[in-house]
Amino acid sequence: xxxxxxxxxxxxxxxxxxxxxxxxxxxxxxxxxxxxxxxxxxxxxxxxxxxxxxxxxxxxxxxxxxxxxxxxxxxxxxxxxxxxxxxxxxxxxxxxxxxxxxxxxxxxxxxxxxxxxxxxxxxxxxxxxxxxxxxxxxxxxxxxxxxxxxxxxxxxxxxxxxxxxxxxxxxxxxxxxxxxxxxxx
Amino acid sequence: xxxxxxxxxxxxxxxxxxxxxxxxxxxxxxxxxxxxxxxxxxxxxxxxxxxxxxxxxxxxxxxxxxxxxxxxxxxxxxxxxxxxxxxxxxxxxxxxxxxxxxxxxxxxxxxxxxxxxxxxxxxxxxxxxxxxxxxxxxxxxxxxxxxxxxxxxxxxxxxxxxxxxxxxxxxxxxxxxxxxxxxxxxxxxxxxxxxxxxxxxxxxxxxxxxxxxxxxxxxxxxxxxxxxxxxxxxxxxxxxxxxxxxxxxxxxxxxxxxxxxxxxxxxxxxxxxxxxxxxxxxxxxxxxxxxxxxxxxxxxxxxxxxxxxxxxxxxxxxxxxxxxxxxxxxxxxxxxxxxxxxxxxxx
Numbered sequence: 305x306x307x308x309x310x311x312x313x314x315x316x317x318x319x320x321x322x323x324x325x326x327x328x329x330x331x332x333x334x335x336x337x338x339x340x341x342x343x344x345x346x347x348x349x350x351x352x353x354x355x356x357x358x359x360x361x362x363x364x365x366x367x368x369x370x371x372x373x374x375x376x377x378x379x380x381x382x383x384x385x386x387x388x389x390x391x392x393x394x395x396x397x398x399x400x401x402x403x404x405x406x407x408x409x410x411x412x413x414x415x416x417x418x419x420x421x422x423x424x425x426x427x428x429x430x431x432x433x434x435x436x437x438x439x440x441x442x443x444x445x446x447x448x449x450x451x452x453x454x455x456x457x458x459x460x461x462x463x464x465x466x467x468x469x470x471x472x473x474x475x476x477x478x479x480x481x482x483x484x485x486x487x488x489x
Numbered sequence: 490x491x492x493x494x495x496x497x498x499x500x501x502x503x504x505x506x507x508x509x510x511x512x513x514x515x516x517x518x519x520x521x522x523x524x525x526x527x528x529x530x531x532x533x534x535x536x537x538x539x540x541x542x543x544x545x546x547x548x549x550x551x552x553x554x555x556x557x558x559x560x561x562x563x564x565x566x567x568x569x570x571x572x573x574x575x576x577x578x579x580x581x582x583x584x585x586x587x588x589x590x591x592x593x594x595x596x597x598x599x600x601x602x603x604x605x606x607x608x609x610x611x612x613x614x615x616x617x618x619x620x621x622x623x624x625x626x627x628x629x630x631x632x633x634x635x636x637x638x639x640x641x642x643x644x645x646x647x648x649x650x651x652x653x654x655x656x657x658x659x660x661x662x663x664x665x666x667x668x669x670x671x672x673x674x675x676x677x678x679x680x681x682x683x684x685x686x687x688x689x690x691x692x693x694x695x696x697x698x699x700x701x702x703x704x705x706x707x708x709x710x711x712x713x714x715x716x717x718x719x720x721x722x723x724x725x726x727x728x729x730x731x732x733x734x735x736x737x738x739x740x741x742x743x744x745x746x747x748x749x750x751x752x753x754x755x756x757x758x759x760x761x762x763x764x765x766x767x768x769x770x771x772x773x774x775x776x777x778x779x780x781x782x783x784x785x786x787x788x789x790x791x792x793x794x795x796x797x798x799x800x801x802x803x804x805x806x807x808x809x810x811x812x813x814x815x816x817x818x819x820x821x822x823x824x825x826x827x828x829x830x831x832x833x834x835x836x
Contacts, residue, residue: 308526312518340529347536357544412525415532422539 307333314406321449326399334405338373341408342366348414348432351422369408376465377401380447383461389451400450407442411435569792570781571602571611578832579620579628579654592624596631603635603643608794609785610642611635612777613662619654619832622678622729629736632661642784646777647671647768652756654831656767657733660740663784666777667759667768674767675833676737676752678729680722682708682827708827729829741766756833 310333313320320327346362349355355365381397384390414435421428440462447458575595582591603611613632619625636643645651645659647667652675659665667673689695689711696711707718714722734752738745743766751757751765762768770780782791 308519308522311522315518315522343533344529347533347540350540351536353543357540412529415529415536418536419532419539 307336311406311409314403318445318449321399321403321446326402330399330402330406334402337405337408338369339366341405341411342369344412344414345369348418348428351418352428373404373408374401377404379465379468380461383464384447384451384453387457389453389457400447403446403450404443407439407446410439410442567607567792568609568785568787569607569794570778570785570787571605571608571794572614572778573599573602573611574614574616575628575655575658576614576616579617579624579658581621581624581627592620592627596628599628599631600635602794603639603641605794608641609787609791610644610781612644612646612774612781613658614646614648614774614777615651615655615659616648617655617658618650618652618834619657619675620830622654622829622831625654625657625831626732628658629661632658636661636663642781644777644781644784646774647673647759648774650833652833653677657736657831660737662740664770664777664780665762665768666770666772666780667762668773669758669760669771671759671762672756672833673759673762674751674755674757676733676748677754678726678733678829678831679834680708680726680827680829681834682714683710684713685710686712710827725829729831733831737767 306329310327310329313327314333321330342365343362346355346365350357355361377397377400381400414432417426417428417431417435420426421431440459443462444455444458447453447461448455451458451461453461573595577590579592579595582593599611599613602608632643635641642664643662644664644666645662647655647659647665648671649668650672651659651667652673656673656676696709698706698709698711700706704718704721707721708714730752734745734748737743737752738748741748747766751767757765757767759768759771763771770776772780778791778793779789782789785791
């Protein structure tokens with residue numbers, strides 16, 4: 305219930321996030337959000353039989369999500385500081401990380417979407433993409449709450465780590481493919 | 490900037506705001522949140538149920554009551570059957586190229602797999618027409634030593650072809666499983682040498698050997714073999730043949746006379762081999778693994794430990810890619826010297 309109270313505060317008074325004192329239970333709510341979001345994503349992927357079953361599989365995904373978001377929050381905060389956007393009163397990477405966790409509650413919607421996909425009444429990929437877009441939108445809003453920046457800069461900051469990782473992935477993929485072709489041909 | 494905020498009058502000024510932040514605003518948000526949380530829980534339970542049902546359908550198969558499965562439950566989960574592949578012609582590999590699948594590498598793999606504590610039985614997945622006598626005997630002796638030292642059962646599984654040297658290796662095993670159509674047998678020795686004398690005369694090429702003894706260039710492709718040399722080679726072949734027959738007789742627990750009747754170099758199908766006592770059982774790799782599991786005391790469908798060496802496989806691939814236009818294979822073929830072989834050349 306404490307988590308619900310924190311979420312209620314964040315929804316009704318989003319300015320509380322940027323207050324000198326962080327909202328009570330933000331850390332707890334953030335971790336609960338990460339877990340609920342990971343569980344939603346895990347169940348969505350399990351419904352499509354795309355991930356191995358078991359608690360270990362879920363935990364591995366959970367720790368990956370935590371690590372990735374920790375990195376993302378750090379990178380975004382660094383980007384903001386480097387570009388001169390000082391965080392509002394007591395913001396920072398830690399608060400950003402916890403707040404990102406609250407946005408991960410949105411991924412819980414993937415569970416019913418997975419159902420609808422299995423029932424062939426809804427395109428699962430479309431739902432997944434929609435969920436990710438809503439998540440990004442919520443994160444952009446969060447960043448704007450914590451840092452005095454424009455919407456475009458907040459969007460750039462949120463998208464930056466994803467874009468960097470995507471670029472790295474594709475560079476690795478292309479290099480790997482070229483290497484593989486060289487080995488085989 | 491932050492220091493100024495913390496150290497100045499800000500905390501007092503922030504106090505009323507902090508109090509306000511901690512108090513949830515009255516309204517319908519909480520009700521909505523509770524409703525969403527409830528729906529989430531319901532959908533989670535339903536998803537769990539659906540996934541569990543789907544997994545159960547996957548696992549549901551006609552099951553037979555198998556006592557060996559019950560006994561397997563009492564064993565450590567890690568118990569497994571080791572599998573070593575012996576594919577292609579058997580020859581002595583280069584010791585400096587650890588990724589080559591020569592007899593040394595195969596022998597080392599067998600010894601390593603057999604020495605692993607979790608491995609309770611070893612399956613040799615054999616698909617070879619044999620190879621040079623020394624290389625085949627190297628693998629044979631390592632199997633015998635491993636059996637003696639570890640007391641673990643060895644099972645030979647024949648694939649498409651397991652003839653001559655392939656059968657020699659398998660004769661050291663406790664059980665031989667073959668497909669009904671596997672080509673096996675070809676128990677015997679061969680020494681083949683080409684004679685290019687006529688061709689060399691035609692092209693005007695002459696080769697001369699200055700030798701310390703009359704047999705020093707025995708097997709030379711540049712001249713006709715003498716009757717004396719033929720007798721000498723026949724003696725060697727007879728001796729290697731006797732070793733083969735003795736190995737089969739010992740391994741198969743068969744009188745040597747009976748082995749000799751079967752060992753005129755002919756090939757057999759797996760089914761004929763079964764009728765003649767050269768094979769114990771007809772079946773596929775899974776049958777061999779099941780038999781190994783039972784002989785190792787871990788029941789049917791055992792966990793499998795394969796001798797995989799990804800790094801060596803990668804080096805092997807790299808090595809093959811770095812040989813332009815297969816020059817190494819060509820050089821090997823040209824540099825090949827005639828040798829005694831437990832090998833079937835029918836393919």
